[in-house]
Amino acid sequence: MNPLPPPIRSGLESLLALLFPEVCQLCGEERGEAASGYLCTPCRSRLPRIAPPMCDRCGLPYPGDITGPFDCLNCRDLDLAFTQARSLLAAKGTGLELVHRYKYHRAFWFEPLFESLFREKAAPGIDPAAWDLIVPVPLHPVKHREREFNQAEHLARLLGRATGIPVDATLLRRAEHTATQTTLTRRARSRNVHGAFTLARSLPADSTRLILVDDVLTTGATTSACARVLRDAGATQIIVWTLARGL
Ligand SMILES: [Zn+2]
Ligand SMILES: [Zn+2]
Numbered sequence: 368m369n370p371l372p373p374p375i376r377s378g379l380e381s382l383l384a385l386l387f388p389e390v391c392q393l394c395g396e397e398r399g400e401a402a403s404g405y406l407c408t409p410c411r412s413r414l415p416r417i418a419p420p421m422c423d424r425c426g427l428p429y430p431g432d433i434t435g436p437f438d439c440l441n442c443r444d445l446d447l448a449f450t451q452a453r454s455l456l457a458a459k460g461t462g463l464e465l466v467h468r469y470k471y472h473r474a475f476w477f478e479p480l481f482e483s484l485f486r487e488k489a490a491p492g493i494d495p496a497a498w499d500l501i502v503p504v505p506l507h508p509v510k511h512r513e514r515e516f517n518q519a520e521h522l523a524r525l526l527g528r529a530t531g532i533p534v535d536a537t538l539l540r541r542a543e544h545t546a547t548q549t550t551l552t553r554r555a556r557s558r559n560v561h562g563a564f565t566l567a568r569s570l571p572a573d574s575t576r577l578i579l580v581d582d583v584l585t586t587g588a589t590t591s592a593c594a595r596v597l598r599d600a601g602a603t604q605i606i607v608w609t610l611a612r613g614l
Contacts, residue, residue: 392468392476393461404480411480414465415457416488417612425587426453426612447587448594449579449605453492454612455484458583466611470518470582478525481610485529489608493530498604499574501527501534504581504593505564507541522610523580532578539593540567564593570600577605585613 391399397407421428422439424447429439456462468474469481503523511517520536527534542565577597579590584607594605 392474393464401476402479403483404477406477406480410461413461415460415462417454417457424451425584426451428457428612428614441586445587445591447591448598449587449590449607452584452587452590452607452609453489454584454609455481455488456611458585458611458613462611466583469610470514473516475521478521481522482525482529485526485608489526490529493532493578495531497576498530498532498578499576500538501530501532501578501580502538502593502597503534503536504579504589505536505539505541518582518610519580522582526578526580526608535574537567538570539596540565562592563589564596566596566600570597570602572601575601575603577602579605579607581607581609583611583613584609 389398389400390405391397391407391410392405393399393410394407397409399405399407399410403411417426417428419428420431420433420437422442423436424438424442427439427441429437456465458466465474465477465480469477501523503517503519506514506517506519517536520534523534523536526532542563579593579597581590584590587607590607590609594602594607597605
């Protein structure tokens with residue numbers, strides 16, 4: 368497995384890291400070490416987790432007393448091409464802050480935290496013998512150049528380390544420059560990503576059970592578009608893991 372590239376920090380962040388090397392990156396008060404992603408124990412324990420009851424398909428938490436499995440309206444409406452999606456954190460409060468700093472400000476020092484969350488939350492439910500490959504959602508090459516890294520690929524490698532399942536970051540390709548999803552409605556999102564992904568090569572015959580990884584899952588339209596391409600290519604089982612769940 369390829370090692371992750373060394374952390375790249377912006378000038379200000381490097382300076383802060385020199386001045387305050389062991390300080391929690393969320394509260395700025397407690398001690399935070401590199402091995403724990405520069406988060407103190409209280410801040411880690413306060414991260415917004417996703418707790419049941421939740422939609423069995425997309426992992427959307429549901430306020431109420433539901434005991435049996437259920438699918439939310441969004442899932443029934445969209446006909447998602449994956450079996451199940453789960454996320455490490457809720458994309459709100461400090462969860463959203465982590466995602467934002469990681470994605471847009473290249474806060475790579477959070478990665479040990481994300482890896483440990485994958486070990487804690489994802490790995491216990493993932494039998495390495497039951498899955499063949501971890502596949503990140505690709506960025507369009509233009510966006511990749513602008514942002515300089517694909518956060519989904521980094522996250523896929525962290526999940527790979529946590530589970531021992533190999534990662535293939537070149538299988539899926541972004542076919543066209545889709546508009547950013549954040550300003551679009553649910554249906555428009557679904558239309559926007561339709562046809563946005565292709566396979567770089569045929570799916571290996573011994574790699575049909577796949578785990579898709581992305582940074583944030585909101586409606587599931589993006590990951591579902593990826594899953595559909597993989598299904599059409601012969602994938603038999605597809606689940607999704609993301610860093611955060613938009614609520
Ligand atoms: Zn803290
Ligand atoms: Zn759902």
